Amino acid sequence: MPKTLPPAYTVIPPGRPLSGRVSPPGSKSITNRALLLAALAKGTSRLTGALKSKDTVLMAEALRQMGVVVEEPDVQSFLVTSSGSLTSPARPLSLGNAGTATRFLTAAVATINGTVVVDGDEDMRLRPIRPLVEALRSLGIEANAPTGCPPVTILGTGRFGKGRVEIDASLSSQYVSALLMAAPFGEGPIEVALAGHDIGARGYVDLTLAAMRSFGAKVEETLPGTWLVQPTGYTATDFHVEPDASAATYLWGIEALTGGTIDLGVSPDAFTQPDAAAQAVLAQFPHMPAVIDGSQMQDAVPTMAVVAAFNNHPVRFVGIANLRVKETDRIRAVANELNRIRPGLAREDGDDLIVASDPALMQAANRAETSRIETYHDHRIAMSFALAGLRVGNVTILDPACTGKTYPEYWDMLASLGVELVPTS
Template identity: 30%
Template sequence: MVELKVEKASEIKGAVKAPPSKSYTHRALLLACLARGQSRLRDPLYSADTLATLKACQALGCDIELEDEGCTVQGTAGELKTPENVLNLENSGTTLRFLTTMTSLAPGCSVLTGDNSLRTRPMQDLLDSLQKLGVAAYSTRSNGLPPVVVKSGFSGGKSDIKGSVSSQYISSILLSAPYAQNPVDLQVVGAFKSRPYVEMTLDIMDKFGVQCRQEPGNKFHLDQQTYQARDYTIEGDYSSASYLMSAAAILGGEVTVLNLFKDSQQGDKLILDILEKMGASIKAREDQVTVKGDSPESKTTGKITSPLTSIDVNLENSPDLLPTVAALAAVAQGTSHIVGVEHARYKETDRVHTMALELSKLGVDVTEERDSLTITGGAHGGVVESHTDHRLVMSLTLVGLLTGEVRINGAEAYQVSFPNFPQVMEDLGCPIKII
C-alpha cells in the first residue's frame, strides 16, 4: 500500500499539460471499437480505468495497437466476438456501465465483474431500462449489483430511465443504440442530473458520424447507423486539472494548465467559476487556463487559512468536483454550502460521506446531509484514508499543501485517473513524497 506524505508548500508556479480526459478516452475507445475502419486516437489517457475499457474492447475482438502518443484502433463495425473469459473491469464503474449495453452486441453471453468496490455499484435501473429494449441483462445475485450477465441481442424500441442516479446509464444506452435491430427511443424521467456528461457523449458520437435526435421532454431518438473511423485527439480533463488549479488558488501560486479548451462540453469546467468566486484570478484562453491566487496568512487561531472565501455551490451537474470543492472549503475563510451531491454517493465510494469523514480527521467542521455538505474552513494536519478513491487522494493532498503534515494511506488510487500526479505536483513546487 502506498502512502503519500504532503508537506506545506510556500508557493507553486509553472505550466503543465492537463492529463487527457478520462471521460473522453473511455468514449473514444468504445466508439473506435464499434466504428467501421481504422481510427487513430491521439493523446488518450492510459490509466487503470481507461485500460480496463481498452482491454475489454480487445476481449470483444477489437485490434488495438498502442503507441507512445496514441493508439490505432481497427474497428469492428459492430461485429463483436464473444469474450473468451469473464470481463474483469477492475474498479472502473464507467467501463461496467458502458459495456453492459455494448456486450449485448456480442454473440452468446458475456459476464462483467470487477473488484470489491465495483461489485457494490448499483446497476438495477440500467438493467430494467435495457429489458424494455430487448436486452437480457441481469445481476447474477439478483441484487442489482455486479457480476452482471448479458445475453446477445439488442432489439431496440422504447424505454425510459431515471436521470437522478447516474448519467452513465443514459450514455451506455445511447452509445450502443445505433446498432440495435430497431430504432431506439429513450426518455429520461425525473431530475436529469449530470446532463453535461450526456452532452459529452452526444458530442463524440457526432464526431464519429452518428446523429441523435433530441426531442422535448428529455427524449432521445436514434436510428440504425454505423460509426465511422476517424483521427481523434483527446482533450484535457477539467476534473484532473482541478487539483492543479486549486493548488495555485490555495497557495498563492500561478499555474498555467495547457490543453484545456474554452468550448469544452465537460461539466467540470465549472471549477473555473468556483475558483473565481472564491477569490482566485482566472484567465481562460482558447486552449489553456492560468490560475493565480493570493498568499495565505496565519490566523490568531494558530490555523493557517487560505485567502479564498467560502462558497455556496450546486454540483448537480459536476459531481466529480465534490472532493475538490470540499477540500477548497476546508481551507477557505468562512462556511461553505455544497448542495446537489447525492449522486456522488454512487461513485468509487460514497464521496459525500467519505469526504466528511476524512476532513473531520483534519479538524474541519463538517455537517453531512443526504444531498449536501456544510464545511467551515480551518484544517490542520493528520492521517487520512483514501477509501481506494482516486479523487479523495488528490483532493486531500490540497489540504496538506496548506497545513503540512498530512499523510494519505492507500494513495495508489490516484493512478486511476492521473498516473503521474505526485511527479506533476512536485514539478510545480509541491512537496509530496511517496513513502
C-alpha cells in the same frame, strides 16, 4: 511500467505560491467513449491526446477480449482496428472500479450474439446498475444482475431491439450514455427517454452525443430528456481527446490555495466537460459561495470541498446525493477526512455536505498534529486531500497509487511544481 509508490506520502507545505506549466492528462470520460465507439466502427480509428490510466487500460483490455485490435503507438494514442462488431469474450470482462467502462460495456455487449458477464472489483460490485439492466430488458434483451450491482450477465442474441426505452438516470447519467452509444445498433430507430426529470450531470450526455456524432451517428434530442438515435452503426475516424477537466480542478485548487499561476495550456472555457465549471467557483476563493450546487460538476466536489475548508466562511454543498455511489461514499469520506484534519471541519446534513471552513488553517504549516488521510481506493479523495497538505503540516495521504485510476502522474505533477513528498509507512 507504472512505478511502485510507497504506502503513503506526507506532503510538505511549500510555503510559497506554486506556479508553472502543467498539461492535465487526457479526459477519462472522452477516452473511454472514443475507445468504445472506435471498437464499434469498421476500420481503423486513431485516438490522440488520450488518457492512459487504469480506467482506460481496463476498457482497452476488455475490447481486446472481444476481438478488437487496440494498439498503443505512443503514450497518448490508441490505434483501434475493428470489424465493426464485438465478439463473445472467452471469460468475464473484469473492469475494476471503472464506472464508465462497466456501464458503457453493459449496453454495448448486448449487440453480441452470445453470453457476456460484465464484472468489476469489490467496490464496483456495490455500485448500482439495475436501472440500466431493466432498460435493456425492456428492449427485449435478456440481462440479469441479481444484486442490482455488477456482475451483470447479458445473454445477447445479436439483436438490440428498437422503439422507445425509458431509463431512470437519477443515480447515474452513465446509464443514459451507455444506452445511447449502443443504440445505433438497433433494428430500427431507438428513442431513449428519461423516466422522471432527474439525471446526474447532464453535461456527460452532451459529451456522449458529441462523441457519437464524431463517429458518424445520427442522434437528436427531440424533447428535453428524449433522444432519437438512427440505426446507422459507426464510421471509423481519427479523434482527438481534450484534457481532463476533473484533473484540471486540482490545478485550479493549487492556484487557489497557494496563490500561484499554473498554465494548463487550455483555458477553462475551452473544455466541453462539465467539471470545467468548477474553475469559476475555485477562482472565488477565499470568498467561495455559501451554497454550491455540485449536481452538474460532481467529480469536482471533493476538490471544492477541500479548498472550502480554508475559505473565509462555511460552504454547503447541495445536489450531491449521487456522490454516495461513486468509487466510495464521497460525502462521508470527505466529511470524515476533513474532520481528521481538524475536528468539526465538516458534517453531513442529509445528503448535503457542510464544510465549516477555518481560514486559520492557511497558517497551519508548522502545526504539531498529524493527519493520516484514508483514501478508500478513491483517486479523488487522495488527489483532493493532497491539496490540504499544501497549507497544513503533517498531512499524510495513504495509498497514493490509487490516483492511477485517472491520473497516474499526479504525484510527479506535484513534484514538478516543487512540492516535496516524503515517502511514509
